[in-house]
Amino acid sequence: MPNVLWVFVGGGLGAVCRYLITLLLGVLVPSNLSWGTIVANLLGCFLIGVIFALTFRNMVPLGVKLFLMTGFLGGFTTFSSYALDGINLMLHNETPKMLVSMLLNNLGGFGLTLLGLWLGKQF
Numbered sequence: 485m486p487n488v489l490w491v492f493v494g495g496g497l498g499a500v501c502r503y504l505i506t507l508l509l510g511v512l513v514p515s516n517l518s519w520g521t522i523v524a525n526l527l528g529c530f531l532i533g534v535i536f537a538l539t540f541r542n543m544v545p546l547g548v549k550l551f552l553m554t555g556f557l558g559g560f561t562t563f564s565s566y567a568l569d570g571i572n573l574m575l576h577n578e579t580p581k582m583l584v585s586m587l588l589n590n591l592g593g594f595g596l597t598l599l600g601l602w603l604g605k606q607f
Contacts, residue, residue: 490547494555502560528557528564536568 506520513519535552538544544552557564566589573582 485547487547487550490550491555491558494551494557495559496555498556498559498561500559501556524561525563528561529567532557532564532568533571 502520502524505524506518509519509523532553535544535549535557539549553565570582570585573579573585
């Protein structure tokens with residue numbers, strides 16, 4: 485199967501799983517806190533760490549890596565990719581770049597979300 489199909493199928497399954505977790509936790513744990521998003525982000529971070537470690541030992545073929553890491557976890561949560569990118573920068577003694585990435589992703593993300601909300605209300 486071409487690599488893009490591995491990513492496509494994995495991404496769709498990851499997004500569906502995130503949606504189902506959000507629905508399930510919305511029923512099991514009624515709260516104003518978005519437990520579905522929190523669980524998806526934390527679980528995705530754990531899983532990307534395990535899968536990435538296995539790729540170092542050549543235990544995961546490329547198609548499976550693309551399906552799981554880029555596709556499934558990309559659809560499930562992009563937070564896991566963000567966390568892995570930060571850890572990789574830190575492991576390569578690029579801590580200042582990691583901190584810049586964290587600031588840009590977090591402050592920029594929240595700021596642009598607020599800007600998008602404001603602009604959306606203008607229409």
